[in-house]
Amino acid sequence: MDANEILYDVIVVGAGPSGLAAGIELAKKNANVLILDRKQEIGCPKRCAEGLSNRWFDIMEIKPKPEWAVHAIKGAVLYGPNGKDVPMKKKETLGYVLERKIFEKDLAIEAVKHGAKILLKHQVVDAKRENGLVKLKVEVNNEVKEFKGKLIIACDGIDSLVARMLGLNTKNNLNDTDSGYQYEMTGISGYDEECLHLYFGTEVAPRGYIWIFPKRDGTANVGIGIGAYVSSQTNLNAKNYLDRWIQSQPGLKNGSIIEVNAGGIPVGGFLDKMTADNLLVAGDAGHMVDPIHGGGIGVAMEGGRLAARHALRALKENDYTDKTLSKYTKEWFDTRGNELKRRLKSRHLLEQLTDDDFNYLADSITMEDALAIGNGTLSKTDKAILFTKKLVKRPGLVAIMMKYF
Ligand SMILES: Cc1cc2nc3c(=O)[nH]c(=O)nc-3n(C[C@H](O)[C@H](O)[C@H](O)COP(=O)(O)OP(=O)(O)OC[C@H]3O[C@@H](n4cnc5c(N)ncnc54)[C@H](O)[C@@H]3O)c2cc1C
Incomplete structure (x- = not known):
């Protein structure tokens, strides 16, 4: 049977970190999953500085391999x-x-090993609901093919259009x-x-x-x-x-x-709503990026996996409505989104600082202080020391900081 004659449980659009993590999770739990990407090579172009901290390997239960964890x-x-x-x-x-081109291919191999199907050079150009399912129009070598799925996970990156095709506003400001x-x-x-x-x-x-x-x-x-x-x-x-x-x-x-x-x-503008009927959105498409340093690989993988878990729940309940899927948005904010919102607040603080303020901070604070400011996690004691001792000669800076912490 041709790939487009099958009714898929889930079609994931985008084979970046979020889409591949979603694909792995779905395939591991025996869902019938198709991953579509318009690119001709997984991981390429990389559009990334490729930095990933150990925290994300732990969260995603991935062991760094020397082939792609290159430095x-x-x-x-x-x-x-x-x-x-x-x-x-x-x-x-x-x-x-990382060497992301190898890292993402490794994720793709893992997804396929568990039963996912990947099709490259497949660009989704339209999505419509029909009889409780979603019909995707996909451009393949100047031809348009149709694919059908019960659920769509839109992992199609910053220029995501798929969620918008299904009525969810994911526009970046x-x-x-x-x-x-x-x-x-x-x-x-x-x-x-x-x-x-x-x-x-x-x-x-x-x-x-x-x-x-x-x-x-x-x-x-x-x-x-x-x-x-x-x-x-x-x-x-x-x-x-x-x-x-x-x-x-x-x-x-x-x-x-x-x-x-x-x-x-x-780098912000988190989505209050990341689902609609038959649809979940994850990764850059769902604005899941750290608003201070712009790192998104880890958050995208975690978001993709979480979206997949909610898709699996919906499949089990045979209910693809927004009402059921919307628990995903809540769980994402509980596990990650609220932390990122705090960091967005810290970014707004940093945006108020002048170069002189930055120079003064570089002279007065430690990296630990800088990390706590970024995370919005300064303790009461740290705050007192920072405001009354380290920044004592800079009342303007203290006033800005007090507004945010
Ligand atoms: C310059 C730069 C440096 C960065 N550095 C870092 C860093 O050091 N560390 C870090 O953690 N993050 C970094 N990031 C962010 C990180 O690259 C992204 O957050 C991450 O790639 C998001 O993964 P994703 O799977 O959501 O989206 P993407 O990786 O963007 O994947 C989306 C996929 O969807 C496909 N697609 C899009 N539309 C369609 C369609 N209509 N049909 C089919 N396929 C489609 C695309 O081809 C693409 O493969 C950086 C970003 C940039 C731009």
Whole structure:
């Protein structure tokens, strides 16, 4: 029987981290699952700096493999606008820079091993409900084919249209979107290869940061994320800021570029509603990204797996209505969304700070303070010490912080 003559329990649209994690979970529990992607190669283009902390391997119960966990990371260094660094390095490995092209293929192999079917170069161009099911129109080599499923999980990334085709508004607003631009560079030096390096400042990267994520000896992902609205205000786009900065770095400016990546990042604007009849949405398509650093691989996988678990429940209950599926939205906010909302609040705080404030913070606080501010988890004692001792000469900064914490 042709793949499009089958009635699938679940059709997952998008074979990125969220779609593949959903596919694995569904296939493991014997659901009849099809994963469609418009790309011609899983994991490519990567549109990502490929950093993933150990926390996510634990949450997803994945063991890092040397084929794709290519570079161990032991810490991070934050740089203020005046170049002052705030380092934090541990003895143990805290995470990895991945080779995402291999990582995602590994996830795809896992999904298929458990019984999922994957079809590439299949672009969903229309979705409609019919007799309690969903009918997808899919463009394949200039031909349109139809596929039918009881449930759709939309994991189709930041430009997601599938959820919108089924009546769920997942549009990103400009204020909660970052523009990302990145080079994989080689022949570069001058930074500690065991750490991630993050550079801040309104001249460097307005409403964002520049990163160096080391990948191999002398090779790293060097990129930038800035507010998507910035270029209309400054006439400089993400590439312009990145190129200018690279030219100012003696260890980077003579390096060679071996890959160019660009993409948008949803950094906030969480969806109050992530389901409709026959539909669940996950990953970037559901705005599941950390609003401070823009990391989304781990959250996307966790979200995809959770969506799959709710799809399995709906299949068991033979009920594909929004009413039943909507428990997914609640569970996602309970397990992850509310934490990310706190971090969004912290990002709004950081957006109020001037370069002078950042320089002052770089001089006065530790990386632990910075992490607690980012997480919105400063304890009462930490707050008291921060406001009355460390930031005592900066009442304006204390006033901003007190508004948020
Ligand atoms: C420059 C940059 C750097 C980043 N760095 C990091 C980082 O270091 N660490 C981190 O954790 N995160 C990072 N992110 C974020 C991370 O890449 C995303 O959050 C993650 O890829 C989201 O996974 P996803 O599965 O939701 O979506 P995607 O990975 O975007 O997958 C969506 C898939 O859907 C497919 N698709 C879309 N529309 C259709 C359609 N109509 N029909 C069929 N298929 C369709 C696409 O081809 C794609 O394969 C970065 C992002 C950018 C842009």
